[in-house]
Every structure is written in C-alpha cells, then in structure tokens.
Amino acid sequence: MENLVSLWQSTGLYNFTGGQALMMLVGFLLLYLAIKKGFEPLLLLPIGFGAILSNIPVAGIAEEGGLLYYLYFGIKAGIFPLLIFMGVGAMTDFGPMLANPKTLLLGAAAQFGIFASLIGALALNVVPGLEFTLKDAAAIGIIGGADGPTAIYVASKLSPDLLGAIAVAAYSYMALVPLIQPPIMRALTTEAERKIEMQQMRSVSKAEKIVFPLMLLLLSILLLPSATPLIGMFALGNLMNACGVVERLSQTAQNELINIVTIFLGLSVGSKLSANAFLQIETLGILALGACAFAIGTAAGVIMAKIMNRFSDTPINPLIGAAGVSAVPMAARVANKLGLESNPHNFLLMHAMGPNVAGVIGSAVAAGVLLSLIK
Amino acid sequence: MENLVSLWQSTGLYNFTGGQALMMLVGFLLLYLAIKKGFEPLLLLPIGFGAILSNIPVAGIAEEGGLLYYLYFGIKAGIFPLLIFMGVGAMTDFGPMLANPKTLLLGAAAQFGIFASLIGALALNVVPGLEFTLKDAAAIGIIGGADGPTAIYVASKLSPDLLGAIAVAAYSYMALVPLIQPPIMRALTTEAERKIEMQQMRSVSKAEKIVFPLMLLLLSILLLPSATPLIGMFALGNLMNACGVVERLSQTAQNELINIVTIFLGLSVGSKLSANAFLQIETLGILALGACAFAIGTAAGVIMAKIMNRFSDTPINPLIGAAGVSAVPMAARVANKLGLESNPHNFLLMHAMGPNVAGVIGSAVAAGVLLSLIK
C-alpha cells in the first residue's frame, strides 16, 4: 500500500509542473517541424527530443548523474560545436569563392544582421521585464550569422542560459530561409537586376584550395585570435579535404564523427530548453530579433551586391548578395531559384556559393569580435 | 642484479594471485564461448578480454590511471548502455507489433521471470554465506529481462559489485535461448497448439511507426518516469529510423556509434570481473537464478499465449509467447523453428517479432519499476 502510494508519487502525472508540460509541448512541436515540415531535421529532431527528455519530472535526465548532464559538458567545453565546424569545413568547397574573391564582401555585408539585432536586443530593454546584458545581446545577435555551430559556440560562452532559445531560433530560421528571404530580395531588386547573368567562373587549382584554409587561419591568428578556435577547426576540416592525402580522416570528419557529435549536440542543446530558461518573455524577444537578424542580413547582402554591381566591371546579380548570410546551402539555392524565375537560363547557384561560404567566414569573424570585445 | 631482482618481482608470474589466475581462466572461457560457440560474440568477446586485462597483476589496467578505469565511467554514468539502447532502437522495427498490438501482453507476461527470480534471490538468503539485499535481488532478477543494456543499466545503478556476473549471465543465457526455451515450450504446449497457423498481418503505415515511439515515451513519462532514460533513448533511436529524415544519424547510431560503444562497454563490464567480486558463492546463485529467470519468463509467456488463444477471435500460436522474453531476435527464431517442426508451412517469425520487441519494452518498464521502488 505504502509502495502503491510511493509509486503514485513517483509518476510523471503526480509531479508534472505546468512549465515542464509546456516545454514538452515545445519539444513535440520541434519534432513536428523537423519531421513533418523538414525544418533542419538533423538538428531540430535531437534538440526537440532533448527538450522532452530534460523536462521529464523525477527522471532528472538533465541533472547531475543523468545522461544529458554529461553530454552537456561537450557544449560547455566548446568541443561539440568545434568538431561540427571541422566536419562542415571538410564538406565545404571554397572553389566558387576563390574563383571570384570579391564575393567575400557580400559575406561581410550580410553580417550586419548580427550587429543590428544586437542593437535591437539592447533597445528591447525598454520593454519592462526584459533585461538583456551586452553579452545576452551579442549572443542573440549571432543568430543573424545563420550558422548553427557558431551560434551555439558563442552563446555557450557569453550567455549559456539563453543557449536553448538561441539555438532553436538559429536552426528554425535557417529552415525558414526559403520563406524569409524572397520577399526581401524581390523588394530590393528590379526585374532587370534579377535577370543579370554572371560570367562563367574560372576553375580553381588544387594548390589554391590547399593554401586558402591556411591563409584564412593565418589572417585570423594575426588579427583576431579570439576567432581562431572556430576558424581553426573549420580550416582544419577544409584542409583535410582539400589536400587529398588524409582522405580517410576527412571522410570520417564529415560523416561518422559529425553524425555522432550532432546527436550529442542536439540532445545537449535540448537539455537547455527548461521551463525557467525558455518560458520567459526573453524568448519571444529572441525569436523576434532572430527573424529581424535574418531579414536585415539578407537586405544588407542584397544592397551590397547592388553597390558592387555598379562599380564592378563584370556584372553581379544582386540576388547572390542574399546568400551572404550563410545558411549554407539553402540561401544559395534561394538565390538560384529567384534568378531562374526572372531568367530561365540564369543559373546562379555556383555564383551564390561564393558569398554563401564567405558568410560562414564572416560570421566566425563577427563571433571573434564579440568574444574578444565583450568581457 | 638489483634490477634483475626488481624485474623478476615485477613479472606476472611472481605477482599472480590464485583469484586473478582463475578470473583469467573465466576470461578465456568467455572468449572460447564467444568465438568457438558463437555465444553473443559482439559482447562476450570484449567482456572476456576485459576480464583478462583487468586481472593482470601489477599492470593495473582497471585501476585508477588505467584504460579500463576510465572506460568504466561510461557505465557508471549510464552513458554506454543508453547509447546502445538508442542504437538498438534504431534497428528495431515495431511493424509486426503494431499490426497485432495484443501481442504486447505476451511481452508483459514474460517479465514474470524477472520478479520470480527476484523472489528466488531473496529466498536464497537461507543459504549460509549468501546475503542478497533487495537491490542485489532486483539486479539479479533483471537478467530475466533478457536484454543486455537494460540489465547493465539496472545493475550499474542498484548493485555495481554484481555487474560483471549479471552481465555475463544475461548475455550467456541470451546465447543459450535456443537450448533453454524449446523443452519448456514443448512441455507446455500440445502438438495441436504448435500447429496453429496465424492470420497474415496487415501492413503498418509509416505514420504509425513514427507516432509509436513518441506515444511509448509519453506513456512512460506519465506513468513511470524512472524508465524514461531507457525508453527515451530507445524511442529516440526508433524515431530517427522511422521518420526517414535523419537517415545519416540513424545509420551512425546503429553502426559506428553502437560498435564503438559496444567495444568500450564490453571491456568495462569485463573490468568488473575481478576475483573478489566474481569468485563468490553469490556468482553461482546468480547463474542459477538467471537460468530460472529465463525459464520462468518463457513459461509465463507461453501460458499467457495459451490463455489469449482461448479468448481471442483470431488464433494465437502459444509458441510465440516464448518470444516475449525479448532476447531479440533469437527467441523469435526459436518460436519459428518449433512451429516449423510441427507444421512445415507455419512461418511464425513475423508473428513472434511482435512479442519479441514487446519484451524489450516490458523489461524496460520492469526496470523502471525496480529503479523507482527500491531505494
């Protein structure tokens, strides 16, 4: 009898708090978005599942001694995002960017989304109940970098309490890029601009692809050491792939290793989706600012491309500026799609891949600035 | 000269204790069973090797600073069994069970083996020298769950000292299922019953397979949170496989990740096979009780199937009840084999897979009960 009572008192039904129930709904919503809507399922499925597991009453899966507690160490120590960044580096082909280096400037311009939403976050402090510190604002702004591992890395260093919401916002908006970007791109360009065809790119030699990651790392060492964990691991992955002599390491980095780490990272990020961290007015602010960040970044990229098109001797289709936010490769595909709508013979995909991967570098640089200036 | 002496004093020959030598023999026996007899080699080979390594005098491989000492943390923290359970979940097809849900009851009945051997362990305390606590008894009983990771998880929480013997018993008896089950199944069924053909199963839609793991998790959250680490990771693996949108994660979970963890888990389990933990009268008790647990579970499953056959409108072959102990997929194969002996046109394999995977759920539920009621 006593046992029956103690059993009843150990059920989830008896112990549920409203917050946990709501967070579990958030978890199921993320699973729905991942599975049914195809929103970045590789990340949002484990994140959603992690949110469910960590909000189970009594079980304490995210508390000391629980699985997610141990896994979270991989985020706290920065290990998981850096290993994912290495894998992404190994998957990245810098060829299109090296063939047309000035597209790097598009990747720079689109980072304006990061800093604009940082300002936005600070401005939101006028709303009663919201109190974003400079660190919080920077961590929120990095959503605009449209790069998952970078956002998680920066948030884990600057504002771990907001990590869950920031990661969810970053991956959700990356999935929403095909919805967010087109209206902005159409509004800022004329039909004639969208029709612009770009010159075929030169091919890039293997030597250039080998030297580039090292050069990128070197520049980052000289100017911005705080960005070198991110850029370094990215460059390592890229070098492993480009050099061709460590094929088996490169394959493992972009397959099994990144898969294992993705499962662990997703679950651990999900474990930060606790009621008292997520069910706050701050989260609404983060979601709103994240959307602004993507929109502003897109606009900045397009405007920069229009400016460059005016002064460049070879034509630049402003649509590829939108790809500068990164969100590889969706943003480049969006640019390609809009280009084809206006001109069925205009394949912008390769041209958009330049700014697209430049956007990854750009946000890593922006992350370095934030990490080095905000103490 | 001094060096020669110190060298001689550092040899294994000089330092061997009888217990270490015996445990090493146990390790070699496990290797023999794994390699020559094909007893669950994926687990028993690393376990046997771990037993050898951890009993080497002087080397201290299982002591602080040694490899197996570090690896064992993955068991102590519950990480390894849960990751294996995730991989097993990704390999499991719930289709046959969803097509015929009442076979779940067979998976429930067969768990009687767990509780009967728990009682048996307590009863054995009348033997002088045996002193099983309630925790020990529960950890021993879980052998009857016929599920390796569940047994290791529960034993690591309730009775870490018995972990080695329990894991060895669990995997050994799983390998012996084709010997243990048939006589019991034959004794409890008539030839006519064994001849019963079952109706062909309906096919199960993808949506059902996606919803099921979530439903299972939800039920476990509401009723038995203590089972959610196990059921949660199992459901995660199963969902990753069923949903079809994270194929690369699912593949990694059921291949490389589970392989790596299996090596580590096996070695760490083996490191618990030390003389002063294993060479005890308790171990004989555990081995005896484990065999009983399997036998009783089998009998309970068969009897339950006979009862259900009486009241069901569609015929149920009592043989498939034996598959309820889990031991996936051997128990289902045994049921199939015995069915074919009586009726060469009677393929029970798919029908037995239902109770078989239900048995995994059943033992995870039983594990949850034990973990939540025994403090």
Place this chain on the structure above:
Amino acid sequence: MENLVSLWQSTGLYNFTGGQALMMLVGFLLLYLAIKKGFEPLLLLPIGFGAILSNIPVAGIAEEGGLLYYLYFGIKAGIFPLLIFMGVGAMTDFGPMLANPKTLLLGAAAQFGIFASLIGALALNVVPGLEFTLKDAAAIGIIGGADGPTAIYVASKLSPDLLGAIAVAAYSYMALVPLIQPPIMRALTTEAERKIEMQQMRSVSKAEKIVFPLMLLLLSILLLPSATPLIGMFALGNLMNACGVVERLSQTAQNELINIVTIFLGLSVGSKLSANAFLQIETLGILALGACAFAIGTAAGVIMAKIMNRFSDTPINPLIGAAGVSAVPMAARVANKLGLESNPHNFLLMHAMGPNVAGVIGSAVAAGVLLSLIK
C-alpha cells in the same frame, strides 16, 4: 576608442612572442612535409595543425578551457595511443610471421636501436645545457621502436615534456625510412646476399591466427605485465579481426574509431609543441638520436639476419632484417625494393612482413621493460 585599443591589444600581431611564431613555422613545416612530401600525413597533418593552434597567442586553445586542453586528456590517460594500437592490431596480419616464426628474432635484434640511443642520450649529457634524465633517455630511445603509438604511450608516461618532439621525430623518421635504411642495408650486405631467394611460405590456418594474439598476451602477462596495456589492446584488435565473429567491431576499430582517435591524438600531440618545450637544444638532441636509433636498429636487424642466414637450413635474405625496426609497412617495402634491384625475380615483401610485425611486438616489449624498470 578604448575599444579600438583593447582590440589592437587583443590581436595576434600585438601579442606574438618569437617562440610562438617559430613554433607556428614548425607547424607549417610539418603540414608541408605531410601534404607535399607525403610524410605520414595521417599523423603529421593533425600534429602540425595542433602545433599551430596551440601557439596562437591570446586564444589559449591548449590552455585550460580550450579544445586541445580537453583532448590532451586522452593522451595523458593513455586512451588514445591504446585505441590506435587496437586498430593497428585489427589491421595486422600475423600470417607471414606465423609461417616463419624465427623471423621474430629479427624483430628482437632491431630493438637495439632503442637501447643504443638511450645510451646515446645519456652520453649527450656531456654537452653543456643538455640534462637528460634516465626517463628522458628512455622516452627518446623509444623513437627507435619506429612505432608511433608505442612512442607516444611511453613518452606520455615517462617524459611528457618531450612528448611533442619525440612524436614528431618518430613519425618523421618513419616517413624517412625509404631514405635512411637503403645505404645502411647496402653497406652491410654483399650483392650475393641481396640476391638470396627465400622459400615460399606455408599458409597459416585460421585457428593459428586466432590463438596467436592470446598466446602473445599470455606470455606478456606472465613475463612483462607492464607491457600488457600495449600488447593487450593490440592483441584485442588482432583477435577481433582474426576470429571472424565480430566483423563489425573489427571494421569499426580499424576505420571510424581509429580515424577519430587519430585526429584527436594528432591535435593533442601538436598541442605539446610549445615554444618553451620544443625550442630547446634538447630537441636537436632528440632529432639526432632518433636518426641514430633508426640507423642502428636497421643495422642490428640486418646483422642478425646475416647471422641467422649462416646457421639456418633455409636461406634468409639479410635485407629482411632491416624490416625488424617495424615502421609497418614501409620497412618491408624497402626490403622488397632492394631485393628486386639485385634480383628482379626476388619478391621479399611477404618474407619481410614477418620481421616487420615482429618489430611491433619487439618495441612493445622494450616499452614494457622501460616502463617497469625506470621509476
């Protein structure tokens, strides 16, 4: 403005020390050797990259809280070299050695390089500024084992400060085997000796290949427990491959697992290439002694083969003695190549594989001696 100054003060340019810059050059040199010269790229690429990352000013990637700091734990605890050794064991075919066991003696003789350079290191203490302890000398000598994981394992136990230089020397000289060995081999053999054809080997049964790793482990347990972590993990990998019943574990051990660990091990070894550990006169000594170690080991192997050829009833080509240093499989290929030069019909590769894998055992044994005698 203040921010600008603080930003400038956070640049690498502002903070660089001469030592860091030099070590970064060393890192780039290693990358060059790995990529352009094909020097053991699987290891030297990550080591070189690790050297660069760990010498970045301000970033602190190898300091507490940084990625390489955490990864280094895998070396300090001996986990990484042992897992690599397991993978190497799984890749090793002992067939040729079992067919002709007396070639084991060649693998023994070649270990003279280890002890000779140990003496050499002690002798170098006459040079002012050099102060090698016995531990240092042993860690340096192990370079002569021509086996990466063994060298790293021993150095991490005996002389962690020299680990970086020792690992770099070991892998560099392994890559240089095709340059170092031939002149020595030619000098010590006559044309007639190099022409010697060896008898075709018998085929080795599966049972022998299964029993051998266990026998090797047993001998090591009885005589030299301090070598059992190395020999044990090697034997485990070898057994997993030879027994044929745990194919999926064996495949993972020799592919994904070893690849992941290689990346981590390389980076962590690189993190020990710091200016104040590497830019010392000791490093020059280590490089010089390492080269001697390889040369002496090669000579000892060849001379031993000449002696054995004199007393053996079947002819032994002295060239295969050089393969006894291990450096699998380059040293065996070198022997084969020199044999073909003298006698175009003389394929020594398989005959040289025997001493080659015997050399791995030999250096693990030597490592055990050093670890057990030097406190």
Place this chain on the structure above:
Amino acid sequence: MAELMSSGIELMFLGMGIVFLFLTMLVFAINLMSALVQRFFPETPAASLSTPTGVSSLDKSTVAAIMAAVHQYRNKP
C-alpha cells in the same frame, strides 16, 4: 529476512501489475492511434520504410547489372 521476503513479494505483485497495466494501456493507445492515423492520414503501406536505403538500392542496381551482364554473357550469340 521475512520482512525482506514480504517486500519482495509486494514488489513482485506491484511490478507485474504495473508491467501489465503499462502494456495494456499501450495496447489501447496503439489501437486508438492506428485508427486515428488510418482515418486522418490514410497512407499507402509503409513501403518506403522497408525499401532499401541509398546503399542497398545501389546494390540492387548492381545486382540487376550483374544479372543482366551474366545473362548476356551466357547467351552470347
């Protein structure tokens, strides 16, 4: 000892009770779920789930190619 035994027996009844309760509820839940899914998301049977993955579909093509080639080879004119 007797106390321990009675705890054990209570645990047995409670345990088997919960196992049956849990799995019985799961039976009902599955039946309900299947009915709902079949009504609201009527799909073709989950062929896609049991279909081979990318890798094995390659194998299938490979097998097809092999069979075709072997067939050709044997029937060489």
Place this chain on the structure above:
Amino acid sequence: MAELMSSGIELMFLGMGIVFLFLTMLVFAINLMSALVQRFFPETPAASLSTPTGVSSLDKSTVAAIMAAVHQYRNKP
C-alpha cells in the same frame, strides 16, 4: 541603459569594420595567392578535387557497367 546602448553602437561599428577589414584583406590575400600559385605552381584545373573519391568512382564504374549491361540487354539480338 544609454551607456549600454552606446557600447552596443560602438560594438556595431567596430564589429562591421573589422568584418569588412578582415574579408577585404582576405580578398587581396586570395588574389595575391592565386596569382602566385598560378605563376609558380601552374596546374591543370583541380579536376582531381571535384572528381569522385574512391567510393564514387566505383559507383561510376558501376553505373557504366549498368548502363552497358542495360544497353546490351535491350538490344539483345
């Protein structure tokens, strides 16, 4: 609050400035590097990089075999 805002605005200018500075320098560095590489290491275009790895080259052969086999199969005399 106003102080926080002014820090934020300073951060924005500084940040965008550095991002542009960094990527502009990278543009120059790439142009220089490409020129140097093309002068001192004139290679055939990195065909080898975009070519399939071992695995996919197997696939290619497989595909070729399949196509040949299928072709043969359809044109059976």
Place this chain on the structure above:
Amino acid sequence: MAELMSSGIELMFLGMGIVFLFLTMLVFAINLMSALVQRFFPETPAASLSTPTGVSSLDKSTVAAIMAAVHQYRNKP
C-alpha cells in the same frame, strides 16, 4: 653522471636480454602452437581470412559485372 651511464648500460643489457628472451620464447610457443593446431584442428588453409569481406566481395562481383558488361559491349554483334 657515471652512475646514470652505468644504469643506462645495465638497462641496455637487461632490455635487449628480455626482448630476445621474450621473442625467443614466442618462437618456441608459436612452433608448439602451430604443431598442436595442425594436429588437433587440421583445417584447410585460412583462405577465409584473406578472402575479402562483404564489402570487397561486392566489389568483386561488381568488377565481374563490369568486366562482363564491357566485354559484351565491345563484342557487340
């Protein structure tokens, strides 16, 4: 210093001694083991060990298919 050196020399003799002792014993052990195995478990040579794994046997079939297909292709009637 001289003491250190003499420790080193002792270590060298001891070390080489043990290495030779160990590997010599291994030679005898292998010979014994091989004799025992060949007497009590006479097997066909370990062909199975050097045979390709599943993956490479697929490759073999693939190669066979390719060769057959190519052969057919070239000898098209």
